[in-house]
Amino acid sequence: MFVTDATTFLDAWRQLDTTPFGLATAQAAFLVSPAEFSLATESAQDNAYMAMQSSTDPLRALAQHAALAQALRTDLPVVTFPGHPATPDALFPNNVFATAPGTLVVGRMRHAIRRTxxxxxxIRSFFRNVLGYTEIDLSSRDDLVAELTGSMVIDRARGVGFCGLSERCDEAGARAMHEAFGLRMTFCFRLAPGEYHTNVVLAVLAGRAAIIAKDGFASVDVPDAIAEAYAPHVVQLDAAQKRAYAGNAIALSSERVWMSDTAGRSLENAQRALLECAGFRIGTVPLDEIEKAGGSLRCCIAEIF
Known part of the structure; x- marks a missing residue:
């Protein structure tokens, strides 16, 4: 089912099959390390979060990325692939590569530097020859834009996708991802002007809780409907917390939500209590150098299901 308005979404949500669709959290994850870390001018055309006036420290970015991988290994196995100086955004692989059980999905990126x-x-050989995954390749299609789990936030437990339309994803891309991930339902909506990826304004945590930045959506009906679906375990972010990447979070186990140190420090005590009530500890890692590139912790993680 592919729905495009809040009322239809809530009606369909209430009628969802209660049988678990799949694992709520990933079995493993992979990262791509930054190589000669820099900011990609092409990506800055539609990513207002990038700190283009800032200088970058490649060694500091590499150290923060290594510390991230080490921290995540306390929850699940992590594989790190090397980056390349010619693709400075490659440390955000979740936009290009994503998985469903037994399937690797390759996205169609908007910018040429990311299509590389x-x-x-x-990475393709790892999934095909080592893990035995089949491949769904959207990258060769010129009739859509689909930046995978940057644009599509997925409740894996229920098989429900939340896809925000922007310059990084069009409706054709949303429909292609719905099919590629084999979802029960996708709720497709427009992001607010200036927003580029859904996973900056929405996180769904192991199917039990949601973090929502309401001002990241074009219509308030959308975040209100998502909040109703996940009530009472919903953390509402203000604009400053969204800017601090508090919405760019992920649960890689049933007991912990990960976000950057900047994001974690932005949370109020009541918001922390909401996550704890939902059964989550908060894990944080300093990523302020990497965040200059317009993404944060969740953007660095490609989940393996």
């Missing part, structure tokens, strides 16, 4: 990432034979 989709050509990586080592």
């Amino acid at each position: 990432e989709a050509e990586r034979g080592d």
